[in-house]
Amino acid sequence: MDFDYTASEQSFREEVRSFISENLPPKKERGKNFLASWLEKVRARGWVGFAWPKEFGGSEGGLIEQTILREEMALAKAPPLGTSMMGLAWVGPGIMQYGTEEQKRKFIPDILDSKVTWCTGYSEPNHGSDLAAIQCKAELSGDHYLVNGQKIWTTGAPWSQWIILLTRTQFDVKSKHDGITCFLVPMDAPGVEVRPIQNMAGDKHFAEIFFTDVQVPVENRLGAEGEGWNVTVSALANERSSIGEVTQMFEKLANLKELVKTTSKQGQPASMDPKVRRTIARFEMKVAAMKFNGLRYLTKQIKGEPLTSETSVNKLHRASLEIEIDDFAVQLMGQAGLQLRGGESAVDGGTWSKSALNWPNVVIGGGTPNIQRNIIAERLLGQPKD
Amino acid sequence: MNFGFTQEQSLLRDQVERFIKEACPMPKVREIAASESRFDSTLWQQVADLGWLGLTIPEAHGGLGLKWIDLTVVLEAAAEGLCPLPIASQALASAAILTCGNDQQKNDWLPAMAAGKTICTIGLYDEANWIDPNAITAEAHANEAGYELKGIKPFVNDAAAADYLLLAVNAPNGLALAAVAKDSVKITHQPTMDTTKPMASVDLNGVSISAEFLLPMSEDQLAFLTDCGAVATTAEMVGAGAAILEMTSNYAKERIQFGKPIGQYQGVKHRLADMYVDLESYRSLSYYAAWSVDDDIEGLAKAVSLAKGYASDAFAQIGIDGVGLHGAIGFTAEYDAQLYLKRSKWARPMYGDSDYHMDRIATLGGL
Numbered sequence: 001m002d003f004d005y006t007a008s009e010q011s012f013r014e015e016v017r018s019f020i021s022e023n024l025p026p027k028k029e030r031g032k033n034f035l036a037s038w039l040e041k042v043r044a045r046g047w048v049g050f051a052w053p054k055e056f057g058g059s060e061g062g063l064i065e066q067t068i069l070r071e072e073m074a075l076a077k078a079p080p081l082g083t084s085m086m087g088l089a090w091v092g093p094g095i096m097q098y099g100t101e102e103q104k105r106k107f108i109p110d111i112l113d114s115k116v117t118w119c120t121g122y123s124e125p126n127h128g129s130d131l132a133a134i135q136c137k138a139e140l141s142g143d144h145y146l147v148n149g150q151k152i153w154t155t156g157a158p159w160s161q162w163i164i165l166l167t168r169t170q171f172d173v174k175s176k177h178d179g180i181t182c183f184l185v186p187m188d189a190p191g192v193e194v195r196p197i198q199n200m201a202g203d204k205h206f207a208e209i210f211f212t213d214v215q216v217p218v219e220n221r222l223g224a225e226g227e228g229w230n231v232t233v234s235a236l237a238n239e240r241s242s243i244g245e246v247t248q249m250f251e252k253l254a255n256l257k258e259l260v261k262t263t264s265k266q267g268q269p270a271s272m273d274p275k276v277r278r279t280i281a282r283f284e285m286k287v288a289a290m291k292f293n294g295l296r297y298l299t300k301q302i303k304g305e306p307l308t309s310e311t312s313v314n315k316l317h318r319a320s321l322e323i324e325i326d327d328f329a330v331q332l333m334g335q336a337g338l339q340l341r342g343g344e345s346a347v348d349g350g351t352w353s354k355s356a357l358n359w360p361n362v363v364i365g366g367g368t369p370n371i372q373r374n375i376i377a378e379r380l381l382g383q384p385k386d
Numbered sequence: 387m388n389f390g391f392t393q394e395q396s397l398l399r400d401q402v403e404r405f406i407k408e409a410c411p412m413p414k415v416r417e418i419a420a421s422e423s424r425f426d427s428t429l430w431q432q433v434a435d436l437g438w439l440g441l442t443i444p445e446a447h448g449g450l451g452l453k454w455i456d457l458t459v460v461l462e463a464a465a466e467g468l469c470p471l472p473i474a475s476q477a478l479a480s481a482a483i484l485t486c487g488n489d490q491q492k493n494d495w496l497p498a499m500a501a502g503k504t505i506c507t508i509g510l511y512d513e514a515n516w517i518d519p520n521a522i523t524a525e526a527h528a529n530e531a532g533y534e535l536k537g538i539k540p541f542v543n544d545a546a547a548a549d550y551l552l553l554a555v556n557a558p559n560g561l562a563l564a565a566v567a568k569d570s571v572k573i574t575h576q577p578t579m580d581t582t583k584p585m586a587s588v589d590l591n592g593v594s595i596s597a598e599f600l601l602p603m604s605e606d607q608l609a610f611l612t613d614c615g616a617v618a619t620t621a622e623m624v625g626a627g628a629a630i631l632e633m634t635s636n637y638a639k640e641r642i643q644f645g646k647p648i649g650q651y652q653g654v655k656h657r658l659a660d661m662y663v664d665l666e667s668y669r670s671l672s673y674y675a676a677w678s679v680d681d682d683i684e685g686l687a688k689a690v691s692l693a694k695g696y697a698s699d700a701f702a703q704i705g706i707d708g709v710g711l712h713g714a715i716g717f718t719a720e721y722d723a724q725l726y727l728k729r730s731k732w733a734r735p736m737y738g739d740s741d742y743h744m745d746r747i748a749t750l751g752g753l
Contacts, residue, residue, distance in 0.1 A: 001455055001677045002388045009387075064387055257753060271753045274745070281744035284751055285696045289667035292674050295389040303390065313663050370652070376662050377655035381635045384650040 003295075005064070012065050016072040019045065024078055038079055039114045048082040049092065049112050056096055056104065057112050063302050070244035074251070086156065087111035087118040090235035091164045094182075098223035098231050107162075107184065119160035119187075121151040121209065122232070128153065129371050131166075132176045132229060136211065138167035138183065145169075145183065145221070147191075147214040155365065157207035158196045161187055165211075166232060169225050180228035184220045191215070201357035245318055246294055249287045252325055256280060259347070263332055270332055279328055286321055290314045309379040312372040319363040319372070326356035389673070395459050402463035405436065410469050412722050418470050419581035425547035430471055434502025438473060443480050448497030454614070454679035458621035458672070465625030468725055470582040472507060472544035474618040479506030481614045482552050486563055486601040494598075495565075508563075509542035509553045509588065510612060517612060517738045519561060519605050524590055526557040526564055532597040533557065535564055535590035545573045545586035553588065554603065561608060563601040566593060580732035582725065613686055616694040616737035617679055620672040623701045623733045627665045630708035630726035634658065637712055648711075657707050664700035671696055688750045695743030698734045705730030 005013065023041055025034070042048055051066050052058020061069065073081065082088050092111045095103050110116040127133040136149025147167060157163070163185050170179030187194065191214035196204040223231040257280065260270040270276050297310050329352040330337035341350035363369065377383040391399070410418075410429060418426050433439065441457045443449025450456075457477055464473060476499060483495045483506075498504035513521035524537035539553050551571070552563045572589040603611075635658055638649030648654045671693035678689040705727035709716040716723040738746075 001390070001673070001681075003677075003681075005387060067387075257751065260753065277748035277753050278741065278744040280753065281695065281747035281751070284747055285671070285692050285744075286667070288692045289671055289696060292389065292670035293666060295387070296670050296673075299388055299390040302388070310666075313666050316659075316663050317667070370656065373656040373659035374652070376659035377649070381631075381649075381655075381658055381662060383635065383638060383655045383658060384647050386650060386652065 005068075009064050009068060013068045013072060016069055020072065020076045020078060024076055035079055039082065042081050043113060048114070049088060050081070052092065052112075053096070056092075056108050063298060067298060071247050074244045074247035077251070082112065083114040084111050084117045086120050086164075087116065090120070091118045091162075091184075094164065094222060094231055094235040095184075097234060098182075098227070100219070102219065103184065103222065116162055117156065117160045119154050119156040119163050121154055121163045121165040121185075123151065123153045125150055125152050125208075129368055131232070132180065134166055134168055134180065136165070136167045137171075138169050138181055138216070140169070140218075140225075144215045144217045145181075147183070147185070147211045147216055149211050150208060151211075152208040153197075153206050154209055155206045155361075157187070157194050157209055158204060163187055163209070164222070165216075166228055169228075177229040179226055180232075181225050182222040182228040182231045183216050184222055185214065185216050189214050189216070199358075199360070201354055203358070205361070245314070246287065246291045249290060249318070249321055252321075253280070253283055253287055255348075256283070256325060256329055259329055259352070260332065263347070265332065276332065283321060283325055283328075286317050290317045290321075293317075309375045312375045312380075315366060315372050316369055316376075319359075319369045322359045322362045326352055326359065330356045389670075391459065395456060398456065399459050399463050401436065402438070402460050403466065405432070406464055406467035406469055410467060410471075412467065412725075415468050415470055415582060415725075423546065424470065424575075424581070424584045426471070430502055430505070433471060433473065434500075439476050439480075439502045440500025442477060443484070443496050443500045447492055448500040449480075450500075453677075453681075454617060455673065455676045458617065458676040461618055461621040462625035465622035465729075466629040468582045468626060468629075468729060470584075472505065472547050474622065475507035475544040475548070476502075476505060478508045478611065478615055478618060479548075479550075479552050482508050482563055482603075482611055483601070485607050485610060486603045488601075491598065491601060504550060505544075505548045506550045506552060506565075507542060507544040507548040508611070508615075509539045509545070509551060510608065510615070511554070512537070512540060514541065515735055515739065515742075517742050519608060522554045522556060522561065522608075524553060524555045524564075526555040526562060526595075526600060528558050529594060531594045533564065533595050533600050535566070535593045535595065537590050539588040539590065540576075542573075542586050542588050544584060545588055546575060546584060551588060552601075553590070554608065555590075557600060557602070559602060561603045561605065563603050564590075564595055565599040565601065566590070566595060570595075578732070580725075580728040582729065583732045609687070610683075612737055613675075613690040614679060616690045616743075617672070617675050619733050619736045620668065620693045620697045621676060623697045623730070624665070624669045624672050626726050626729045626733075627661075627668075627697075627701050627704050630704060630723060631658070631661050631665055633723055633726075634661070634708045634711050641713075654711055657711060661704045661707055664696075664704060668693060668697035668700050687746065691738075691743035691746040691750070694738055695740050695747060698738075698740040698743070701730045702734050 046059035049058040050061040050069055054060050092108060095107050122131055124134050124136060138145040138147045165183045165185050167181055168179055169181040173179040191212040193210040194207045196207045198204050260276055263270045265273055293314055297307055301307055333347050336345040336347055339346035340353050378385055437450055438460045440449030441452045442454060445451040461474055480499055483492060499506055511521040512523045524539055526533040526535050545551055549568055551566050555562055555564045571593050573586045576585045576587055578585050638654050639647050641648045675689040675693040678686045709723050709727045712723050715721050
């Protein structure tokens with residue numbers, strides 16, 4: 001065991017830090033063109049698609065360097081490295097693995113250059129967690145497919161230009177995992193209608209999407225017909241050891257500690273209340289567990305063992321922390337905790353209250369906690385499937 | 387950056403697991419726990435011959451000069467089978483002599499301890515649930531022979547198996563460890579839930595020791611030894627927790643109710659998943675704490691509290707769920723699951739319960 005970094009890893013960290021200090025001004029000093037110029041600069045450094053193969057425009061950054069980059073960016077609260085989160089996380093890798101040469105040429109550079117934002121058309125009104133049961137229909141008709149059906153809870157749909165769309169091309173199948181086909185579809189194609197859905201925090205991040213006789217050219221099919229489930233599974237298998245998330249959780253914990261020091265409870269600082277102290281210690285144990293679980297999984301990856309379902313462990317921690325920390329902060333602030341931005345007594349600009357209503361983004365988005373528990377029980381403990 | 391075990395450490399783990407399976411399987415554990423001595427000198431000698439008792443003792447003193455992370459590999463693997471031998475007590479006593487002893491005392495004690503010829507244990511606090519120098523009430527007073535001891539040490543692990551007991555006392559110049567020979571004190575076995583972890587009270591009244599048997603101990607050294615105790619305990623909690631999870635998981639695959647294995651019901655499989663999440667989490671924290679003993683003394687207190695604070699309640703719940711998911715069979719004396727539940731009860735308060743460690747996390751974390 002050894003928690004040190006090599007000289008070259010350390011110098012990479014320095015490089016990232018000095019880049020940040022030169023190129024990331026405080027929020028108030030950022031001009032109108034800041035984000036565009038930031039994206040251009042990080043792209044020029046090769047930090048967008050940092051882990052991707054060089055032949056596709058990536059940097060083939062090592063596992064530790066990836067970790068360092070994510071950690072430093074999270075510490076600095078830097079804007080994302082590239083605006084197409086889903087494009088970078090699974091659409092790009094999916095195209096690299098299953099795409100045709102033309103698809104690679106057409107889509108990969110735009111993801112890296114933040115020119116195109118992708119959303120992910122998986123969930124349907126009747127099929128969310130049970131993803132493989134999808135019903136959105138695609139029928140081959142000459143040189144194109146005709147898509148009819150509906151998607152829902154599609155995060156980013158209101159502002160995305162493209163969607164990676166999971167459809168069913170065959171209904172008479174033995175296993176629901178067969179007969180699924182994946183397509184790359186422009187959101188402005190005729191017959192695509194996006195209706196944003198307002199969430200309980202008041203935001204319109206996700207939407208329902210209606211597909212009515214949408215013509216999708218055959219060359220926009222990703223992978224073979226009926227291979228859609230494999231495309232999806234291997235795309236989602238691009239798991240990481242969640243180091244960036246850990247840094248964010250430590251930040252949130254630090255903010256919470258500041259909050260309890262400045263919040264009064266029954267006439268004295270909340271930080272003196274034994275229950276408050278132990279609650280925060282319990283959060284800290286979980287965040288630390290995420291950190292050291294993550295380092296164990298990272299070590300596994302470095303040794304060449306692929307990560308599989310272990311990442312569900314940290315996803316469950318993250319889910320409960322996302323809910324519990326904000327919930328705790330809000331109730332600690334009493335009636336002030338109810339106030340949103342603009343309220344005279346709102347604390348920290350109402351960020352805790354806002355965030356206390358936004359946890360489903362993280363908690364439901366990547367597979368609900370109960371789905372994560374199924375994954376752990378079935379794949380890691382070998383329990384029979386539901 | 388490498389948070390994994392070396393090949394040597396993996397081989398050591400295999401060796402311990404094999405030994406436990408072959409030489410100390412559960413019927414043997416029950417036999418030892420039910421015997422009058424609650425100890426097995428043949429097994430002890432085998433363990434000594436394998437070198438496990440000298441892992442953290444420097445080579446100059448007859449040990450292997452390895453680290454606590456190596457020791458915890460042994461403690462974890464031995465605890466998978468609830469091995470009742472006092473390996474942890476011996477390791478803590480070695481740490482006490484290495485920490486508080488002078489060169490002469492190290493030379494006198496450690497080689498015989500590494501070889502298993504002298505068995506030692508340690509008894510720090512006299513209050514049932516208080517980790518603090520003030521929780522040491524036993525005393526040592528200077529007399530012509532050296533020191534006269536006073537008081538009762540109510541909670542000493544493995545006292546009956548040991549040749550010498552290292553017991554914390556208030557001496558004329560501050561805290562100290564008094565090394566007392568087993569035969570010179572009155573040891574009274576205390577019936578507890580966990581028969582694989584014998585506990586005794588030790589009556590020191592009227593006992594005298596010569597001066598070289600008193601090892602001065604600072605409050606920092608006491609804190610360090612307490613942290614070592616928590617590291618040893620959590621390592622055993624990792625092994626025992628993994629064993630009862632495996633036992634329960636296997637049972638859930640085989641036990642058929644309403645026409646299907648109970649592991650197919652989410653009420654069962656989700657509990658198993660939660661047990662796994664908690665076990666993996668305190669496993670990671672426990673390895674980091676063990677590494678910190680030798681490699682990050684500044685961060686040790688925090689690392690230990692994160693590990694033991696998490697493990698204390700998590701293992702207790704794993705013990706309860708392990709028994710509970712078995713249904714009535716898990717409740718029987720004959721079935722082994724209950725022995726692990728009892729171990730979780732034993733481990734929970736040892737070297738600080740979760741409240742103690744969470745309070746320390748809060749303080750160390752700036753609250």
